[in-house]
Amino acid sequence: MEWVTDLVRTGGALGIALVMLVENLFPPIPSEAVLPLAGFLVGRGELNPVTTLVASTAGSTIGAILLYAIGRWGGRAVLLRHGHLFRMSEQDLDRADDWFDRHGPKVVFFARMIPLARSIVSVPAGTSEMPILRFLLLTAAGSALWNALLIGLGVAFGENYQRVADTVSRVSDGVVIVLGVALVAVAVWWFRRRQTRRVNARSG
8 A cells, every 4th residue: 555655645636546546446445545645735735625636536437437338338248148147137137227227326426435335336337328427427426525525534634644544444344344234135135036926927
């Protein structure tokens, strides 16, 4: 992580944009550890607050678009080709797309504030063919809100900016655990419901 802090300190807005882009593609580099440092530098007058926010949001959005593109132009085809491995049919994918059409905008927006989820959510958004402009706006808005919060906390904490990363990371870890349990529960429910439908179809 030392190279990340060095890039933020020496690279300015461009360095921040690059780090945030990489953060979307490689989640082990958390924004919680990067942006409070940027906020600290803003507080010292070494970085411009507006430029820092714009650069970090641009980096986040570009990284998300790359993952969206993978889902949009490769995800569904791959799932259909290998769907038998996951016991997933085209009808199942259609149901998932319908669900994402209804709830996707909220998921894309709020996922920008959750570690790991901010990267993962871009792929199903692409797979479900969410309009790219809508995805772009929701991603930029969610990222800007989250980035502004972390930068602001970095300014407020000053030299103690690392406390922001530690606190947010603990809270984020809890959120990730809860989401993981919820995801497993939903998956179990979905497979049981699917199995019940198959049994009823055979008996009918």
